[in-house]
Amino acid sequence: MTVPxxxxxxxxxxxxxxxxxxxxxxxxxxxxxxxxVLVLMAVFCFSASAYASWMGLDVNATDLMARFNPPSETNLxxxxxxxxxxxxxxxxxxxxxxxxxxxxxxxxxxxxxxxGVLAGYLGGRADSFLMRATDCMIALPLVPLLVILAAIxxxxxxxxxxxxxxxxVSFWRIVIIISxxxxxTIARVVRAGTLTIAHQDYVLAARVSGGRAPYxxxxxxxxxxxxxxxxxxxxxxxxVILLESTLSFLGVGVMPPTPTWGNMLNNAQExxxxxxxxxxxxxxxxxxxxxTFNFLGDxxxxxxxxxxxxx
Amino acid sequence: xxxxxLRRIAExxxxxxxxxxxxxxxxxxxxxxxxDLMLEGNPSVTPELVAQMRALYGDNQPLVQxxxxxxGNLASGDLGYSSSQFKPVMEVLGPALLQTSKLxxxxxxxxxxxxxxxxxxxxxxxxxxxxxxxxxxxxxxVSSPAYWVALLFLIVFSVKLQWFPATATAIDPDMGLxxxxxxxxxxxxxxxxxxxxxxxxxxxxxxxxxxxxxxxRTARAKGLSRITIVRRHALxxxxxxxxxxxxxxxxxxxxxxxxxxxxxxxxxxxxxIYDAVMMKDFNVAMIGMLFATLVxxxxxxxxxxxxxxxxxxxxxx
Numbered sequence: 001m002t003v004p005x006x007x008x009x010x011x012x013x014x015x016x017x018x019x020x021x022x023x024x025x026x027x028x029x030x031x032x033x034x035x036x037v038l039v040l041m042a043v044f045c046f047s048a049s050a051y052a053s054w055m056g057l058d059v060n061a062t063d064l065m066a067r068f069n070p071p072s073e074t075n076l077x078x079x080x081x082x083x084x085x086x087x088x089x090x091x092x093x094x095x096x097x098x099x100x101x102x103x104x105x106x107x108x109x110x111x112x113x114x115x116g117v118l119a120g121y122l123g124g125r126a127d128s129f130l131m132r133a134t135d136c137m138i139a140l141p142l143v144p145l146l147v148i149l150a151a152i153x154x155x156x157x158x159x160x161x162x163x164x165x166x167x168x169v170s171f172w173r174i175v176i177i178i179s180x181x182x183x184x185t186i187a188r189v190v191r192a193g194t195l196t197i198a199h200q201d202y203v204l205a206a207r208v209s210g211g212r213a214p215y216x217x218x219x220x221x222x223x224x225x226x227x228x229x230x231x232x233x234x235x236x237x238x239x240v241i242l243l244e245s246t247l248s249f250l251g252v253g254v255m256p257p258t259p260t261w262g263n264m265l266n267n268a269q270e271x272x273x274x275x276x277x278x279x280x281x282x283x284x285x286x287x288x289x290x291x292t293f294n295f296l297g298d299x300x301x302x303x304x305x306x307x308x309x310x311x
Numbered sequence: 312x313x314x315x316x317l318r319r320i321a322e323x324x325x326x327x328x329x330x331x332x333x334x335x336x337x338x339x340x341x342x343x344x345x346x347d348l349m350l351e352g353n354p355s356v357t358p359e360l361v362a363q364m365r366a367l368y369g370d371n372q373p374l375v376q377x378x379x380x381x382x383g384n385l386a387s388g389d390l391g392y393s394s395s396q397f398k399p400v401m402e403v404l405g406p407a408l409l410q411t412s413k414l415x416x417x418x419x420x421x422x423x424x425x426x427x428x429x430x431x432x433x434x435x436x437x438x439x440x441x442x443x444x445x446x447x448x449x450x451x452x453v454s455s456p457a458y459w460v461a462l463l464f465l466i467v468f469s470v471k472l473q474w475f476p477a478t479a480t481a482i483d484p485d486m487g488l489x490x491x492x493x494x495x496x497x498x499x500x501x502x503x504x505x506x507x508x509x510x511x512x513x514x515x516x517x518x519x520x521x522x523x524x525x526x527x528r529t530a531r532a533k534g535l536s537r538i539t540i541v542r543r544h545a546l547x548x549x550x551x552x553x554x555x556x557x558x559x560x561x562x563x564x565x566x567x568x569x570x571x572x573x574x575x576x577x578x579x580x581x582x583x584i585y586d587a588v589m590m591k592d593f594n595v596a597m598i599g600m601l602f603a604t605l606v607x608x609x610x611x612x613x614x615x616x617x618x619x620x621x622x623x624x625x626x627x628x
Contacts (some may be wrong), residue, residue: 135326136330139559143570148337148596153340153341205532249456276466280468287459294453295450307313
């Protein structure tokens with residue numbers, strides 16, 4: 001006996017929820033503008049080496065005869081206090097800042113998701129312990145804490161000297177310390193999500209059928225808390241970029257000559273009266289990047305909210 | 312209520328103790344150690360002398376013991392000695408606390424009032440042009456690096472226009488009050504922008520929710536003006552959830568204070584902590600950090616207890 005195919009209701013084809021969400025997001029104008037700005041920003045930053053070879057410039061080449069040059073055909077935004085091309089340094093600096101933003105957020109997410117899922121899934125003592133720990137983390141003043149973490153002597157932690165003295169250590173140190181302090185929002189969001197999911201009937205059914213914790217978390221919990229994680233992570237990237245630039249500005253972040261937007265501003269601070277524009281460009285780029293991440297996060301929040309789904 | 316408060320206070324005290332231990336561990340990981348720093352550049356140092364000094368300062372004992380010793384001193388009112396400024400920690404951080412409190416209290420008052428007004432205005436008509444302008448302003452505030460705003464203010468108002476002095480290090484108590492205040496205008500303005508951005512969004516979200524409730528519709532049906540509705544009916548209810556968020560933001564205000572104080576040369580707590588870390592002044596860094604943490608813990612405790620007072624429906628168990 002053959003079962004006749006059911007007619008699709010009202011002529012609607014079934015659509016993936018992601019297509020629905022995308023169509024809501026597309027109507028959120030600030031988020032769409034932000035997305036475009038971010039793509040352009042990434043292209044701008046990551047075309048640095050192509051631009052350098054095309055213009056025949058070197059990011060760290062100093063020329064004391066060409067200090068504070070005004071914008072010209074070779075140096076589109078002029079040169080800085082030791083004759084380096086400002087535009088090229090902005091591009092390379094952006095690469096570093098964006099990479100730190102994404103990496104530190106990814107690591108922070110890993111910590112936050114672990115803490116949140118464990119707290120929400122295990123409940124009871126484990127939950128109250130983990131959430132108290134999260135509260136403690138929130139009570140610590142972020143920037144002073146990061147300043148201390150950035151100044152810590154890695155040798156005292158027992159790391160071998162070849163790692164402590166390697167040039168990329170300041171980059172990785174910033175990534176790690178920021179992710180160590182900035183996971184609390186994600187942990188709370190994930191815990192709240194896990195709590196709701198873990199008490200749904202279908203999850204209970206899966207549990208009585210003998211589903212083990214790793215399976216339950218992987219199949220039922222994580223996919224259902226994915227959307228709030230995406231929203232929180234987007235907002236976190238913006239905050240991480242701000243924190244990184246603050247630390248580099250205070251002189252405890254990524255060390256020169258590697259440019260970042262933050263340490264370019266550190267240089268510009270002393271030159272505020274001679275070359276104010278050097279202080280304007282990097283700050284403007286940080287501002288633009290962070291505000292677009294914030295608008296995008298806000299748009300995603302609206303798009304992922306089932307109450308705002310209009311078909 | 313009484314039992315809940317007591318339990319909450321005991322809990323906060325325990326947390327404070329644990330935090331102080333963690334901070335002590337963290338600070339001891341800073342480069343160098345106190346004895347080396349003290350004997351630095353002294354040509355007549357012998358290994359025996361170093362060993363004696365270490366024994367004297369208890370530097371050769373395990374960390375937990377040193378922590379107990381430090382805690383005992385703290386309990387008896389001895390905060391230790393600043394190795395960079397050669398005076399007791401109390402005399403370093405006392406005046407710093409005064410400067411920071413001036414900065415914080417002004418900032419807190421101005422930004423709460425501003426954000427209540429702006430947040431309520433935005434909530435009248437969500438999505439309207441007033442809301443869009445205010446929301447964009449709030450986003451811009453939380454997205455701009457505080458030090459960059461400070462730098463731009465310095466370039467524009469201190470260097471170009473010369474309206475306000477650039478650095479507060481020149482402050483002395485003999486100046487007139489007005490003159491002293493002029494040093495604080497730019498730091499307060501920067502710090503206010505930084506916190507208004509957050510608060511406006513809290514107030515707006517909470518106010519939109521409150522204005523959608525039935526009793527507000529009743530009030531509107533009675534023909535009350537929008538101002539009266541907000542002031543008499545909505546404000547108190549809308550502020551309940553905002554209070555906790557504001558209390559918790561004390562820590563982030565402290566973060567902002569570090570940056571702003573360093574930029575404008577205000578000799579406050581934030582700058583004291585930053586300088587102490589840079590100069591490897593362990594005692595000052597420790598007490599400064601601990602104090603900043605305790606203030607946030609205390610603020611969130613007060614917010615928790617104030618909840619019951621602001622909203623009688625919340626029964627505290």
